[in-house]
Amino acid sequence: MIPLSSTQTRLPVDRSPGKLHPRRISVGARVGLTVILVLAALPMLDVPIPILLPGQLSSSGSLLILSIGLVFAGVAISFDVVFGYTGLLSAGHALVFALGIYATNLLMHAGLGYFSAAALAIALSGLVNTALGAIALRVKAVAFTMVTLAFGEAFYILLLVDPAGIFGGEEGLPVAFEQIPDLLASARDVRWLYWLSLAFAVVAYLLAWMATRSRCGQVWQAIRENEDRVESLGLFSYSYKLVAYAFGGVIAAAGGAVYLLVARGANPSSASVHFSLALIVMVVLGGRGRIWGAAIGGLIYGILTLRLPELSTSGVLDGLPEWASRTVSEPLVVLGFLFILIVLFFPDGIVGLVDRANSRLRTMRPRSMNENTLILPPDEPIGVDEIRTKH
Amino acid sequence: MTTLIVLTATSLGLAGLYFLLSSGLSLIFGLMDVLNVAHAAIFGLGGYAAWVVMDRFDLIDSLAARFAVATVVAVIFGCVLGYFVERTLIARNYGDHLTQILITLGLAFVMEGLIGGIFSYSPQSIAQPAWFTDVTVILGGRIPNSRILIFGISALVLVSLLFFMKKSKYGLIIRAGVENRRMVQALGIDVARSFTFVFVLGAALACLGGALGAVYFTGITPALGPNLLIFAFIVVIIGGLGSIGGTAIAAALVAFTQQIVNFYVSTGLGDIAVVGLLAAVLLLRPQGLLGRVASA
Numbered sequence: 001m002i003p004l005s006s007t008q009t010r011l012p013v014d015r016s017p018g019k020l021h022p023r024r025i026s027v028g029a030r031v032g033l034t035v036i037l038v039l040a041a042l043p044m045l046d047v048p049i050p051i052l053l054p055g056q057l058s059s060s061g062s063l064l065i066l067s068i069g070l071v072f073a074g075v076a077i078s079f080d081v082v083f084g085y086t087g088l089l090s091a092g093h094a095l096v097f098a099l100g101i102y103a104t105n106l107l108m109h110a111g112l113g114y115f116s117a118a119a120l121a122i123a124l125s126g127l128v129n130t131a132l133g134a135i136a137l138r139v140k141a142v143a144f145t146m147v148t149l150a151f152g153e154a155f156y157i158l159l160l161v162d163p164a165g166i167f168g169g170e171e172g173l174p175v176a177f178e179q180i181p182d183l184l185a186s187a188r189d190v191r192w193l194y195w196l197s198l199a200f201a202v203v204a205y206l207l208a209w210m211a212t213r214s215r216c217g218q219v220w221q222a223i224r225e226n227e228d229r230v231e232s233l234g235l236f237s238y239s240y241k242l243v244a245y246a247f248g249g250v251i252a253a254a255g256g257a258v259y260l261l262v263a264r265g266a267n268p269s270s271a272s273v274h275f276s277l278a279l280i281v282m283v284v285l286g287g288r289g290r291i292w293g294a295a296i297g298g299l300i301y302g303i304l305t306l307r308l309p310e311l312s313t314s315g316v317l318d319g320l321p322e323w324a325s326r327t328v329s330e331p332l333v334v335l336g337f338l339f340i341l342i343v344l345f346f347p348d349g350i351v352g353l354v355d356r357a358n359s360r361l362r363t364m365r366p367r368s369m370n371e372n373t374l375i376l377p378p379d380e381p382i383g384v385d386e387i388r389t390k391h
Numbered sequence: 392m393t394t395l396i397v398l399t400a401t402s403l404g405l406a407g408l409y410f411l412l413s414s415g416l417s418l419i420f421g422l423m424d425v426l427n428v429a430h431a432a433i434f435g436l437g438g439y440a441a442w443v444v445m446d447r448f449d450l451i452d453s454l455a456a457r458f459a460v461a462t463v464v465a466v467i468f469g470c471v472l473g474y475f476v477e478r479t480l481i482a483r484n485y486g487d488h489l490t491q492i493l494i495t496l497g498l499a500f501v502m503e504g505l506i507g508g509i510f511s512y513s514p515q516s517i518a519q520p521a522w523f524t525d526v527t528v529i530l531g532g533r534i535p536n537s538r539i540l541i542f543g544i545s546a547l548v549l550v551s552l553l554f555f556m557k558k559s560k561y562g563l564i565i566r567a568g569v570e571n572r573r574m575v576q577a578l579g580i581d582v583a584r585s586f587t588f589v590f591v592l593g594a595a596l597a598c599l600g601g602a603l604g605a606v607y608f609t610g611i612t613p614a615l616g617p618n619l620l621i622f623a624f625i626v627v628i629i630g631g632l633g634s635i636g637g638t639a640i641a642a643a644l645v646a647f648t649q650q651i652v653n654f655y656v657s658t659g660l661g662d663i664a665v666v667g668l669l670a671a672v673l674l675l676r677p678q679g680l681l682g683r684v685a686s687a
Contacts, residue, residue, distance in 0.1 A: 089489070089492075135670075135674075138674065139673055139674075142420075142426055143628070143673060145426070146624055146628055146669070146673070147669075147670065147673055149621065149624065150621070150624075150625065150666045150669045150670060151666075151670075153621045153662075153666055154662075154663050154666040154667075157659055157662045157663050157666075158663060160659060161657070161658070161659030161660065161663075163657065163659075163660070273617075273620070273621060274617070277428070277496055277499075277500075280493070280496060281496070281497070281500070284493055323508065323509050326508045326509070326511075327504070327505060327508030327509060328508075329508075330504040330505070330507055330508040331504065332500045332501065332503050332504025332507065333500075333501050333504035333505055333508060334504075335500060336497045336498065336499075336500030336501030336502075336504060337497070337501055339493070339496070339497035339500065340480070340494055340497035340498065340501070343490055343493045343494055343497060344480070344483070344490075344494070347490065
């Protein structure tokens with residue numbers, strides 16, 4: 001070991017699971033708590049945020065957009081467990097999200113109160129999703145992506161065609177208003193709805209944090225790095241992958257139950273392949289294999305998709321010809337470009353950028369880190385290698 | 392009987408489009424292991440390239456001649472686009488399949504958004520030569536000529552592709568590369584060049600498909616390409632990776648299943664039936680009809 005000088009206060013952090021430095025945990029928990037408190041206090045602030053939000057922070061328009069961003073953050077976290085941690089590139093994660101939306105809504109229409117409908121819907125959606133996962137996981141790599149894509153598409157078409165006449169077809173199904181608790185029902189005061197979304201995101205975060213740091217979570221990451229080796233250690237990787245798939249599914253279904261209230265209805269577009277692919281974008285944008293990376297990715301994606309279209313009418317782009325300002329304010333273009341840049345140059349996503357800035361700050365301290373840069377552990381492995389070569 | 396014949400003709404036209412879209416995808420996937428999520432968006436761009444010519448290029452009076460020009464423009468556009476994308480984005484990441492897939496995913500978003508931003512999301516109808524909408528009576532079935540044209544062009548492409556793959560030196564290299572890429576490299580052949588070639592070929596075929604697709608669907612929307620993506624994947628998997636013949640058979644199989652179930656059972660169920668077909672093939676015969684295992 002290289003001796004550390006006694007004046008050394010910032011120790012290099014070993015981020016490998018199970019060996020978390022105690023100091024790191026407390027810093028992380030402190031930052032996390034601060035973020036949650038600030039987010040929870042947002043509805044009290046009468047601060048206008050130009051361009052990014054439609055009005056003051058406390059206005060219902062702003063809060064609804066933030067709520068959608070928070071729900072997306074939670075769902076992105078659930079997908080990060082499946083894709084970022086376990087390395088399963090599912091192209092059908094929107095299925096279970098939409099299942100959560102529709103099941104909650106249908107149960108509410110059948111006469112259940114919101115919370116009991118949501119609980120039952122989450123359990124049911126989780127079961128269906130786990131059954132589908134059990135089939136899809138029989139194949140690996142690209143074939144797995146294909147099967148999940150096909151399941152997702154089949155469900156989407158089922159919602160559109162609506163053979164039984166219960167899903168509302170292309171129009172979707174408005175939420176059963178009479179079953180929503182009063183606090184959450186008001187269209188003018190959406191603070192409680194916002195807090196519900198925040199609570200969902202926080203719970204998703206905590207559950208994912210605990211799961212990925214458990215023994216099972218370590219096996220997930222091992223499967224991502226080298227599934228054959230996990231098998232050769234005598235672990236049955238199939239069941240671990242199924243647990244990851246089921247776990248992510250339950251959280252996503254819960255996200256669906258919350259989203260139903262935020263969106264005031266169930267719409268088939270939530271089940272589209274497009275949304276499944278958008279989840280991949282969210283997770284990679286933020287930083288795959290890092291929970292808060294996925295959370296940030298989801299939040300950014302949600303806010304940008306909702307706010308960018310307003311850019312063309314805001315007057316910021318007045319100098320540009322019409323087609324150009326329409327293109328610049330097109331969320332798909334901006335997010336797509338951002339996504340490609342991230343994939344090409346910062347494969348660890350926004351989190352990777354922050355990490356890099358952090359470590360640069362640390363190395364800039366005079367003479368303190370020169371020796372220790374040698375023993376800085378490599379960043380948490382993020383390269384996902386589940387699409388193996390064929391030969 | 393007449394209905395069946397019209398249905399057959401419609402299915403064959405659709406099968407032609409599926410084939411044009413999927414054959415490139417299958418070759419790219421088979422040879423390079425790149426799951427090109429942007430392929431259907433390229434198909435859509437080809438359709439819009441043709442639409443722009445038909446809509447703006449009124450120097451040529453005859454619609455038929457203008458359509459011929461539009462098709463050629465779409466194909467050239469596809470070649471340029473394919474070359475540019477492969478060289479600048481895909482080639483930097485040979486050997487890293489996940490990155491390549493993610494890049495094509497980003498590209499798909501950008502392309503769809505660009506189309507929406509430039510041409511708006513509302514559907515654009517395309518001017519067609521009168522001959523296209525005329526019908527030819529075959530065995531009592533009244534079949535629009537455009538269906539016959541699309542099927543004819545796709546069949547021609549199929550035959551030339553098969554000929555190219557079987558008889559030419561480049562075809563041999565590509566077939567060998569699909570079979571065992573490392574061995575080809577070990578023999579001192581620059582596989583990267585055939586990667587570029589296959590990507591350009593795929594993009595050109597997709598754009599040709601897009602131009603014909605604009606005729607088949609009598610117009611075009613930004614969602615047209617992305618909506619076909621899932622069926623293109625299904626055709627590729629059912630046909631077997633890298634197999635031109637398999638892709639052609641699978642395209643016909645998928646198109647027929649879809650049309651017949653949609654017509655005789657219920658609209659929309661045909662799409663679900665096709666997904667069921669995929670699940671069955673994946674679980675029973677993962678290597679597809681003629682081809683290798685997708686995951687091995």
